Amino acid sequence: MAEDLFNSFMNGPDERGRFGDFGGRFVSETLMPLILSLEEEYEKAKTDDSFWAEMNDLWTHYVGRPSPLYYADRLTQHLGGAKVYLKRDELNHTGAHKINNVLGQIILARRMGKKRIIAETGAGQHGVATATVCAKFGLKCVVYMGAHDVERQAPNVFRMRLLGAEVIPVTSGRGTLKDAMNDALRDWVTNVRDTFYCIGTVAGPHPYPAMVRDFQSIIGKEAKEQMMAAEGRLPDTIIAAIGGGSNAMGLFFPFLDDTSVNIIGVEAGGKGVNEKMEHCASLTGGRPGVLHGNRTYLLQDDDGQILEGFSISAGLDYPGIGPEHSWLHEIGRAKYVSITDVEALEAFELCCLQEGIIPALEPSHALAHVMKIAPTLPADHLICMNMCGRGDKDIFTVAKALGFEMGEFA
Amino acid sequence: MTRIDAKFADLKARGKKAFVSYVMAGDPDFDTSLEIVKGLPAAGVDIIELGLPFTDPMADGPTIQLAGQRALDIGMTLDKTLAMAAAFRETDDTTPIVLMGYYNPIYSRGVDKFLVQAKAAGIDGLIIVDLPPEEDDELCIPAQAAGLNFIRLATPTTDDKRLPRVLQNTSGFVYYVSVTGITGAAEADADDVGPEVARIKSRTDLPVIVGFGINTPAKSRAIAGVADGAVVGSAIVAMIGAGKPVSEVLAFVKTLSDGAHSI
Ligand SMILES: Cc1ncc(COP(=O)(O)O)c(C=O)c1O
Numbered sequence: 001m002a003e004d005l006f007n008s009f010m011n012g013p014d015e016r017g018r019f020g021d022f023g024g025r026f027v028s029e030t031l032m033p034l035i036l037s038l039e040e041e042y043e044k045a046k047t048d049d050s051f052w053a054e055m056n057d058l059w060t061h062y063v064g065r066p067s068p069l070y071y072a073d074r075l076t077q078h079l080g081g082a083k084v085y086l087k088r089d090e091l092n093h094t095g096a097h098k099i100n101n102v103l104g105q106i107i108l109a110r111r112m113g114k115k116r117i118i119a120e121t122g123a124g125q126h127g128v129a130t131a132t133v134c135a136k137f138g139l140k141c142v143v144y145m146g147a148h149d150v151e152r153q154a155p156n157v158f159r160m161r162l163l164g165a166e167v168i169p170v171t172s173g174r175g176t177l178k179d180a181m182n183d184a185l186r187d188w189v190t191n192v193r194d195t196f197y198c199i200g201t202v203a204g205p206h207p208y209p210a211m212v213r214d215f216q217s218i219i220g221k222e223a224k225e226q227m228m229a230a231e232g233r234l235p236d237t238i239i240a241a242i243g244g245g246s247n248a249m250g251l252f253f254p255f256l257d258d259t260s261v262n263i264i265g266v267e268a269g270g271k272g273v274n275e276k277m278e279h280c281a282s283l284t285g286g287r288p289g290v291l292h293g294n295r296t297y298l299l300q301d302d303d304g305q306i307l308e309g310f311s312i313s314a315g316l317d318y319p320g321i322g323p324e325h326s327w328l329h330e331i332g333r334a335k336y337v338s339i340t341d342v343e344a345l346e347a348f349e350l351c352c353l354q355e356g357i358i359p360a361l362e363p364s365h366a367l368a369h370v371m372k373i374a375p376t377l378p379a380d381h382l383i384c385m386n387m388c389g390r391g392d393k394d395i396f397t398v399a400k401a402l403g404f405e406m407g408e409f410a
Numbered sequence: 411m412t413r414i415d416a417k418f419a420d421l422k423a424r425g426k427k428a429f430v431s432y433v434m435a436g437d438p439d440f441d442t443s444l445e446i447v448k449g450l451p452a453a454g455v456d457i458i459e460l461g462l463p464f465t466d467p468m469a470d471g472p473t474i475q476l477a478g479q480r481a482l483d484i485g486m487t488l489d490k491t492l493a494m495a496a497a498f499r500e501t502d503d504t505t506p507i508v509l510m511g512y513y514n515p516i517y518s519r520g521v522d523k524f525l526v527q528a529k530a531a532g533i534d535g536l537i538i539v540d541l542p543p544e545e546d547d548e549l550c551i552p553a554q555a556a557g558l559n560f561i562r563l564a565t566p567t568t569d570d571k572r573l574p575r576v577l578q579n580t581s582g583f584v585y586y587v588s589v590t591g592i593t594g595a596a597e598a599d600a601d602d603v604g605p606e607v608a609r610i611k612s613r614t615d616l617p618v619i620v621g622f623g624i625n626t627p628a629k630s631r632a633i634a635g636v637a638d639g640a641v642v643g644s645a646i647v648a649m650i651g652a653g654k655p656v657s658e659v660l661a662f663v664k665t666l667s668d669g670a671h672s673i
Contacts, residue, residue, distance in 0.1 A: 016544065026513060026540045028469045030565040030590050033572055172475060178466065185468045190591040192567055290514045290540065291466060303487045304518025306465045 009256035009333055012324060017206020017294075020330060022323035025205040027293045030189045039207040041112055046214070051107065055215075058103050062136070063093045065100075065218065069226035069384070074354045082377035084370055085235070086357070086387040087223045087251065096360065096389035097219060097247040098200060099129040104215035106133045109196035116140045116195045120184040122149055122177035122243060123315030123362065124156025125389055126200030131165035141165040144184040147175035149314045156393050174308040177243070177318045181292055201244025202322030205293030209322050216250025223384055224254050231382055237262040237373070240386040241366040242336070243280075243315045245322035247388035252334060262335070265325060266366045268316035269338035270309070280309030281338040282321040283329045296323040312341040312401060313361035315389070343368040345401055348391065360389030361397065413506040413534045414559050414582040417456055418617050418638075428583075428639025429454055429630065429670040430619055431663055432510065434461035434477035435494050436486030437650055443481075446650065447498050449660045451505045454667025458498075459537065459641065462491050462511030469539045471594035473644040476651055488515045488524075492531040499532035508535040508561060508582075513549065521549055525556040535559035535582045543575045550579050559583075564610055564618075566590050573613055583617040584610055586637065591622070594644030598623035604636035630669035640670045 012019040025035060045051040059065040068091065072084045089097040109117060117139050121127030127143040134141035143160055147169040150157050160167050173179035188197045202209045202216070220238075227235050238255055240248035242265045255261045270279035279285060282297040289298040291306055299307040299319035311317045328334040339347075344361060347368035351359045359367060366385050374383060391398070399406055411419075421428055431450055436443050450458055463481040467474060495507050509528065516524045516538070528536075536553055543550075543562070550560040559582030567590060568576050577584065586607060588598035598620065607618050620633045621641030633640040645666070649659050 025542060025544045027542060028539050028565075029542050029563045029576065030469075030567050030587065032542045032544065033567045033569060172472075173465070182466055182468050186471070186592045189469060190595065192590050290512075290517050292468070293540075295517075298514075300514070300518065302518075304515035305463075305482065306514070 010253065012327065013206060013210050019324045019327035022296050022326040023206055023209055023294050025293060026290045026295065027205045028189060030192055034192050035205050037112070041108055042207050042211050045108060045111065054107055055104060059100070059218065063099055063103070064091060066222040067091050069223055069230060071230070072355050075351070078354050079371060079374040081375040081379065082373070082381035082383045083379065084374055085227065085382065085384045087219060087384060089219055089247065089386060089388045090360065090390035094125070094129045094132050095392065096125040096129065097216060097250060098126040099132065100218055100250065101200070101212045101215040101246060102126070102129040102133045102198060104211070105196070105198045106137060106139070109198070110137065112196065114194060114196035116142070116191065117198050118142045118144065118184050118187050118195055119198045119200060120144045120177065120180040121200060122146070122180070122317055123313065123360070124149065124153040124160065124393060125315060127165070127167070128156050128159050128163070130198050131160040131163035134165065135163045142187065143167050144170050144180040144187070146177060146180045147171045149176055152397055153314050153393055154396065176308065176314070178306065178308070185292070201246040202249045202324060203244045203292060203294060203296070203320060209294065209324055212246050213249040213253055213324060216246050217253045219247065219250035219386060220252060220254035223251060227382065227384060234258055234261055235382040235384040237264060237381065237383045239264045239266060239366050239370055239383060240388065241266045241316065241362045242321060242325065243318050243362060244320070245325045247386050249322060249324060251386045256333060263333065264369065265334055265336045266369045267336060267338045268309070268311035268313055268365055269340040270311045272340055273338050277307050278310040279338065280311045280316050280318060282319060283325065283336040284338045286319070288326065291320055294323045296320050296326045297329070312344065312397065313365065315360070315362040316365065337369055339365040339368040345398065347371055348398060357387065358391040359387060360391045361394045363388050412557065412559050412582065413504060414457065416504070417506050418583065421456065427634040427670050427673050428456045428617065428619060429667040430457040430459060430621070430639055430641040431455045431646055432459040432461060432641060432643030433646060433650065434463060434474065434481050435491040436463060436481035436484060437477040437647070438480050438653070439484050440486070440490060440494065442656060444494050444497055445656050446659055447494065448501065449656065450663060451502060453660045453663040454671060455505070455663060456639070457506045457508060459508045459510045459643070460491065460495060462488065462509055462515060464512040464515060467512060469592055471592040471644065473594040473648050473651065477647045480651070488519055492527055492533070495533050496531040506534040507532060508537055509533050510537040511539070513538050513540050516549065521552055525553060525558065529556055529558060533558065535561050537561045537563070537585060539563070543578065546579050554579065554581060561585050563587050566606065573610065577614045580616060583619050583638070584614060585641070586610060586618055586620045588620050588622045593622060596623050597625070598629060598633060600632040600636050603633060607637045627665045627669035630666045631672055634670035634673045642666050
């Protein structure tokens with residue numbers, strides 16, 4: 001047993017916030033004291049029943065958890081191989097997994113007496129979730145969003161404004177998620193005394209990667225129980241899309257020590273993973289570096305300058321990945337693949353027609369990989385894919401990619 | 411004894427405060443940038459902070475962000491930044507150069523290789539914004555072993571409990587960041603800064619230099635009055651960004667250094 005514990009994949013991070021060589025606390029001195037007090041506060045909350053009681057109550061009554069594990073019957077028939085289950089986190093309040101984590105961080109922020117919440121957002125789902133929970137608790141909310149993303153995710157921008165949040169378009173860099181995160185960090189350094197930074201993925205300085213993972217792990221915990229109930233055994237393969245990697249870590253974490261389970265993370269391949277770097281596949285096409293408070297795989301040039309990613313999906317358009325994924329990749333516990341924009345769009349359409357579910361572009365990447373492998377696997381192979389978001393926010397992007405003018409429908 | 415230590419010993423002997431200036435290497439282009447850097451000592455600069463361009467300068471305001479972007483756009487690299495320091499050293503062997511930037515370009519090069527190259531180029535110290543004491547093993551300890559000063563930032567949020575940790579592996583001088591914020595944003599206030607500098611000085615013999623939010627000769631003088639010296643960055647970088655001729659930039663620097671030296 002002692003040996004089992006020692007060999008567990010679930011012990012990370014260490015006290016320096018490292019998963020192997022990845023993670024850490026690479027931030028300016030101004031932020032260090034706050035990061036240490038956040039860590040202290042989180043460690044306290046983790047073992048505090050009243051904290052989890054509040055979380056569970058809100059997960060049940062506000063978010064609508066547990067989300068169903070759904071057997072995708074027609075999709076399975078269509079693909080003609082493995083049995084495909086979808087973990088329906090797109091049915092959460094606000095339409096994605098992001099709110100699982102936001103609730104945890106906002107409850108912590110309240111415990112720390114912080115009255116102003118800032119967040120970065122790519123697709124806008126994390127921004128919407130943060131704006132939502134801030135509205136619920138009467139907190140001031142400021143969301144940084146790349147100017148390019150403000151344009152391609154317009155419905156979410158309006159949603160955030162309806163919820164009382166201030167949305168600040170970020171024009172530095174190429175105006176995507178990386179730049180939004182830079183400006184959120186700049187805001188935090190400036191307003192460190194009264195502001196809580198609610199990070200939307202398993203990245204950033206320790207303790208964020210571990211904390212966000214723990215809050216998202218409800219996905220994997222439920223999926224495990226639900227699969228046991230449905231099939232009497234664990235899934236053979238679990239799959240999730242990766243931007244920063246929070247929905248994936250949430251699904252993967254509770255399965256890490258179940259070594260019979262294949263774990264696959266799907267990165268955004270954009271126009272294809274090649275030397276032109278028009279993609280966001282940090283593990284497939286990047287190398288280790290330090291950005292946004294942690295060491296992890298990054299898209300960068302030979303001189304250590306960070307490259308802008310490229311993806312049709314705003315939520316995956318990030319040149320890094322959470323440090324725990326970098327570690328899982330290096331030790332080989334999880335496998336990481338990439339899916340192109342074109343493949344993701346095909347999966348998007350298929351899911352609409354076969355299952356009556358309009359998926360977000362992010363999980364469409366995961367689904368595209370399911371489409372690749374399911375036909376090659378036997379009928380008793382169980383796949384569990386994280387349907388981490390719904391696609392309402394993406395219909396304009398998809399219409400454009402498929403060559404429709406929205407006006408044509410009038 | 412590094413050039414930084416020697417400089418402070420000399421200033422102390424002359425009863426003078428230090429004036430430190432920051433410019434981005436390669437802004438607006440390599441030759442102009444080198445011309446500016448070469449002119450700094452005559453403009454009264456005691457220590458040169460040379461910015462190493464980085465795509466994601468998370469502690470910098472728009473002025474220095476744009477300077478970094480301009481430098482990267484003309485193809486500035488770590489090698490060229492070190493080459494600029496080496497070119498400066500050909501004619502000046504006493505003015506210390508502190509390389510200031512972010513960790514990734516150095517990590518990408520490889521710490522050991524970088525330290526050899528930096529030393530050879532005549533760099534005397536490093537200020538790496540995203541390496542707090544918690545990450546000292548990364549670069550701070552190896553840099554000191556290689557004979558380079560590692561200059562730490564102390565900030566208004568560095569409380570008494572934390573201060574010893576921040577000072578522990580610091581050498582050369584302590585850089586007190588006068589405001590919680592990014593470069594070029596808020597204005598430093600000597601009345602607030604004085605007690606903070608005293609607090610730090612009660613725990614270290616190192617000189618304490620103050621930067622962030624100093625943008626006029628009067629501010630430079632006021633801050634030098636309550637510390638061992640003042641740093642000006644964004645105000646100079648903004649002039650370079652506005653395309654002012656080198657002579658005008660250096661004349662402005664002279665007014666700032668006169669401010670600090672008038673104490
Ligand atoms: C639906 C959805 N899935 C995935 C992501 C990517 O984030 P992560 O990899 O942290 O789950 C986003 C981010 O905005 C999202 O909105």
